[in-house]
Amino acid sequence: xxxxxxxxxxxxxxxxxxxxxxxxxxxxxxxxxxxxxxxxxxxxxxxxxxxxxxxxxxxxxxxxxxxxxxxxxxxxxxxxxxxxxxxxxxxxxxxxxxxxxxxxxxxxxxxxxxxxxxxxxxxxxxxxxxxxxxxxxxxxxxxxxxxxxxxxxxxxxxxxxxxxxxxxxxxxxxxxxxxxxxxxxxxxxxxxxxxxxxxxxxxxxxxxxxxxxxxxxxxxxxxxxxxxxxxxxxxxxxxxxxxxxxxxxxxx
Numbered sequence: 001x002x003x004x005x006x007x008x009x010x011x012x013x014x015x016x017x018x019x020x021x022x023x024x025x026x027x028x029x030x031x032x033x034x035x036x037x038x039x040x041x042x043x044x045x046x047x048x049x050x051x052x053x054x055x056x057x058x059x060x061x062x063x064x065x066x067x068x069x070x071x072x073x074x075x076x077x078x079x080x081x082x083x084x085x086x087x088x089x090x091x092x093x094x095x096x097x098x099x100x101x102x103x104x105x106x107x108x109x110x111x112x113x114x115x116x117x118x119x120x121x122x123x124x125x126x127x128x129x130x131x132x133x134x135x136x137x138x139x140x141x142x143x144x145x146x147x148x149x150x151x152x153x154x155x156x157x158x159x160x161x162x163x164x165x166x167x168x169x170x171x172x173x174x175x176x177x178x179x180x181x182x183x184x185x186x187x188x189x190x191x192x193x194x195x196x197x198x199x200x201x202x203x204x205x206x207x208x209x210x211x212x213x214x215x216x217x218x219x220x221x222x223x224x225x226x227x228x229x230x231x232x233x234x235x236x237x238x239x240x241x242x243x244x245x246x247x248x249x250x251x252x
Contacts, residue, residue, distance in 0.1 A: 049110050049115065050063055050067065053117045053120045053166075054120070058162075061144075061159050061160070061162065062144045062159040064139065065139045065143055066137045069106070069139050070138060070139055070216070071100065072100065072106050073101075074100070074133055074136075074185075075097055075134045076095040076097075076132065076182070076183055077092040077095060078092065078131055079092065079131060080092060081093070087191060089136070090145050090158045092134070094189050095186065096186035096188060096189050098182045098187070099182070099187075112178075113174055113178065119170055119171025120168055121169050122167070125154075125167045125169055125252065129151075129152045129154055129156065129250070130149050130152055131147055131149060132149055132151075133147075133178075133179055133182050134146065135148070140202075142159075144157060144159045145157070145159075146158075149175075150172065150175045150179045152251060153169045153171065153172040153175050156249075
């Protein structure tokens, strides 16, 4: 099953990249979701994650969460029907959970899609986005969600109020393979909050967590001298961003 999923994605990736040995590209026997990966000591992922096409279109905050992500989770989603009162992500109904990406899975996603300029187009596409999976890239308390649609090939990036959709028609085969592979791994979704898995205190609770911090914690950024900061009322206020009237879910 593991090798099958990798070969499934490899078949579409090869149409946009030079052909070379599958062992070099993907690593034979590795799982895209990393069932065999050691999640207690994850390897760092290269920071230069995004293609120039994406980097020039999404916000720096969105790119930052993706480039520096410490965890990446996969959810299957759909439009929320009327009177829906269940779990949502970016106002989409959560259908299920499709796993946590391993280092290998994240690098694979980067190689075949997020770094692939050939997968995107500036042309107008008049179609309705069909939500399939959301990849949540988490860095600290920030996150960027990447929605993949294969029926209307596109990627939509959510970061707070910032929403950016890009036309991925040239990469339709890649997105179709990715969506097919991950939706096939769908399991029932249970709320992390209900399970007590969203403690935001940033404090290691076990020896294993302390080891993660020792091996992977980023260098501490300089602290702002709050006492010398200019009062907020003296700072120019930005105009609130107005939502696009055409809607984020229409490529046109």
